[in-house]
Amino acid sequence: xxxxxxxxxxxxxxxxxxxxxxxxxxxxxxxxxxxxxxxxxxxxxxxxxxxxxxxxxxxxxxxxxxxxxxxxxxxxxxxxxxxxxxxxxxxxxxxxxxxxxxxxxxxxxxxxxxxxxxxxxxxxxxxxxxxxxxxxxxxxxxxxxxxxxxxxxxxxxxxxxxxxxxxxxxxxxxxxxxxxxxxxxxxxxxxxxxxxxxxxxxxxxxxxxxxxxxxxxxxxxxxxxxxxxxxxxxxxxxxxxxxxxxxxxxxxxxxxxxxxxxxxxxxxxxxxxxxxxxxxxxxxxxxxxxxxxxxxxxxxxxxxxxxxxxxxxxxxxxxxxxxxxxxxxxxxxxxxxxxxxxxxxxxxxxxxxxxxxxxxxxxxxxxxxxxxxxxxxxxxxxxxxxxxxxxxxxxxxxxxxxxxxxxxxxxxxxxxxxxxxxxxxxxxxxxxxxxxxxxxxxxxxxxxxxxxx
Numbered sequence: 001x002x003x004x005x006x007x008x009x010x011x012x013x014x015x016x017x018x019x020x021x022x023x024x025x026x027x028x029x030x031x032x033x034x035x036x037x038x039x040x041x042x043x044x045x046x047x048x049x050x051x052x053x054x055x056x057x058x059x060x061x062x063x064x065x066x067x068x069x070x071x072x073x074x075x076x077x078x079x080x081x082x083x084x085x086x087x088x089x090x091x092x093x094x095x096x097x098x099x100x101x102x103x104x105x106x107x108x109x110x111x112x113x114x115x116x117x118x119x120x121x122x123x124x125x126x127x128x129x130x131x132x133x134x135x136x137x138x139x140x141x142x143x144x145x146x147x148x149x150x151x152x153x154x155x156x157x158x159x160x161x162x163x164x165x166x167x168x169x170x171x172x173x174x175x176x177x178x179x180x181x182x183x184x185x186x187x188x189x190x191x192x193x194x195x196x197x198x199x200x201x202x203x204x205x206x207x208x209x210x211x212x213x214x215x216x217x218x219x220x221x222x223x224x225x226x227x228x229x230x231x232x233x234x235x236x237x238x239x240x241x242x243x244x245x246x247x248x249x250x251x252x253x254x255x256x257x258x259x260x261x262x263x264x265x266x267x268x269x270x271x272x273x274x275x276x277x278x279x280x281x282x283x284x285x286x287x288x289x290x291x292x293x294x295x296x297x298x299x300x301x302x303x304x305x306x307x308x309x310x311x312x313x314x315x316x317x318x319x320x321x322x323x324x325x326x327x328x329x330x331x332x333x334x335x336x337x338x339x340x341x342x343x344x345x346x347x348x349x350x351x352x353x354x355x356x357x358x359x360x361x362x363x364x365x366x367x368x369x370x371x372x373x374x375x376x377x378x379x380x381x382x383x384x385x386x387x388x389x390x391x392x393x394x395x396x397x398x399x400x401x402x403x404x405x406x407x408x409x410x411x412x413x414x415x416x417x418x419x420x421x422x423x424x425x426x427x428x429x430x431x432x433x434x435x436x437x438x439x440x441x442x443x444x445x446x447x448x449x450x451x452x453x
Contacts, residue, residue: 006296006311006312006315007315009296010293010296010315010316010319013153013155013291013292013295013296014288014289014291015288016156016158017150017155017158017159017288017292018284018285019159019163020155020158020159020162021287021288022284023159023163023165023166024162025280025281025284026166026169027165027169027195027198028050030169030170030173030191031046031050031173031191032046032047034173034177035177038177039187039188041121041124042187042188043188044121045121045124045125045128045188045189046124046128046188046189048121048125049125049128049132050128052105052108052125052129053128053129053132054251055252055255056104056136057101057136057139058247058248058250059244059245059247059251060097060098060101060136060140060244061140061143061244061247062243062245062246062247063093063097063236063237063240063241063243063244064090064093064094064097064143064240065147065240065244065377066090066147066237066240066243067086067087067090067144067147067148067151067240068146068147068150068151068291068294068295068298068377069151069239069294069377069379069380070086070151070235070236070239070380071083071086071147071150071151071152071298072151072152072153072295072297072298072302072378073301074086074151075151075153075299076298076301076302077302077303077304078303079302080218080219080220081218081219081220081223083148083151083152083219083220084219085220085226085229085232086232086236087144087147087148088221088226089226089233090144090147091141091144092226092228092233093233093237093240094137094140094143095137095140095141097140098136098138098139098140098141099137101133101136101137102133102134102137105129105130105136106130108125108126108129112125112126124187124188127189127192128191129192130189130192131189131190131192131195132192132193132195132196133196134196135196135200138199138200138202138203139199139203141203141207142202142203142206145157145158145203145207146158148210148219150291150295151295151298152219153295158206161202161205162202164201164202164205165199165201168201169194169195169198172194173190173194175190176190176191176193176194177190177191178190239380239382240382242382242385242386243377243386246382246386246390249389249393250389252394253393253398253426254276256398257272257397257398257423258272258273260401260402260405260406260419261405261416263406264405264406264415267347267351268351268415268416270343270345270351270352271348271352271355271416272416272419274338274339274342274348274352274355274356275352275355275358275359275416275420277342278331278338279359279362279363279366282359282363282366283363283366283370285323285327286320286323286324286366286367286370287370287374289316289319289320289323289371290316290320290371290372290373290375291374292316293313293316293317293320293374293375294374294375294378295378296312296316296378297312297313297316297378297379298378298379298380301378301379301445306442306445306446306448306449307446307449309378309379309442309445310442310443310445313378313438314439316371317368317371317375317435317438320367320368320370320371321364321367321368321371323367324363324366324367325364327363328360328361328363331357331359332360335352335353335354335356336349336353338352338356339352339353339356351416355417355420358417358420358421358424359420361424362420362423362424362427365424365425365427365431366427367431368427368428368431368432368435369427369431369434369435372431372434372435372438373385373434375438376434376438376441379438379442381437381438381441384437385434385437388429388433388434392427392429392430392433393426393427393430395426396422396425396426397423397425398426399422400422400425400426401418401420401421401423404419404422405417405418405419405422406418
């Protein structure tokens with residue numbers, strides 16, 4: 001039977017990506033916990049610096065995500081020897097984006113002016129950004145490795161290397177935070193220095209491993225030297241820039257949501273932090289499944305089998321929404337228990353419980369859009385999803401949240417709950433729209449393939 005085989009292939013691709021994503025998240029959790037034990041200034045400096053870093057990194061990372069569908073299509077078509085050239089050109093693009101990222105993080109004045117920080121916290125943020133800026137060239141080069149491995153259907157290497165990086169995190173944080181082996185103590189910003197060093201360690205392991213693997217030789221990554229090819233890089237940019245823009249919309253909508261809620265006071269911010277953390281954790285599963293489905297769709301399309309691609313996409317959506325229903329139900333039923341896990345403060349718990357209940361609905365919409373938009377990337381369709389996300393997340397979500405949460409235009413202000421209601425609506429609009437778009441273009445491709453057969 002095809003169905004169980006296809007499900008096994010989806011989970012074979014999805015679970016290593018899920019573990020790799022959890023490992024990345026664990027690094028951020030470790031930084032927060034270790035900085036929080038130093039001082040409020042260190043914790044604030046790490047938190048604000050990380051928010052700026054993530055905005056830059058996620059946006060530029062999105063551009064490089066174009067490599068995965070390109071490799072998947074070539075792999076599905078059996079054109080293995082061409083994959084190496086695409087990887088090399090992505091490497092040049094990663095280098096250019098990495099240098100751009102260094103410049104942006106070394107000159108954060110516009111963002112710092114907007115934040116209106118105290119001198120002590122601003123000094124921490126600047127030190128954090130100075131250190132973590134040097135991680136980005138390596139981190140983006142690692143994303144090229146990820147795109148290559150994901151496209152050929154071998155994400156376990158990415159998982160293993162991310163776990164190796166995680167092993168180094170705590171000891172290196174201790175070295176740079178407190179100062180050891182002749183290294184001066186940096187306090188909270190030492191977390192960034194540790195991240196930078198780990199990024200260079202992991203990217204070295206990744207590409208060194210690739211060079212020694214005989215089963216990677218057929219892809220020709222190291223077959224020859226290639227100078228930048230503007231035509232191939234242009235193709236990567238046409239596919240990748242809309243992905244980067246989409247991710248920029250996503251991360252900024254979430255960031256500004258937190259900034260607006262901060263106006264409501266520390267209780268609202270604390271309860272929102274709990275809800276948003278749960279939302280991000282729950283998001284890891286549909287994101288991994290969406291990535292896996294995109295690879296299968298891309299490989300099927302490359303093999304000239306659009307009916308198989310459509311079937312894989314529909315199955316990915318079905319599985320994603322089934323899992324989301326279970327997770328949403330758990331969030332809804334166990335909201336008080338989750339709140340109690342995060343804080344012993346009864347007031348914060350009371351404020352967080354209704355937000356966690358809203359996260360249950362938010363996650364269902366979030367899962368729909370995560371799987372659907374990744375499937376479209378497997379189809380190399382990225383421009384219209386970018387437009388949809390800008391309109392829905394900034395328009396319906398952020399603007400709608402401001403109206404519902406902070407104004408009385410549509411009734412009494414709903415506070416943080418108003419932002420979550422609007423955010424849920426925005427993701428539902430985005431998910432439904434890109435889901436219908438997938439069904440439409442996949443049906444057209446199947447019909448076209450049938451008529452020419």
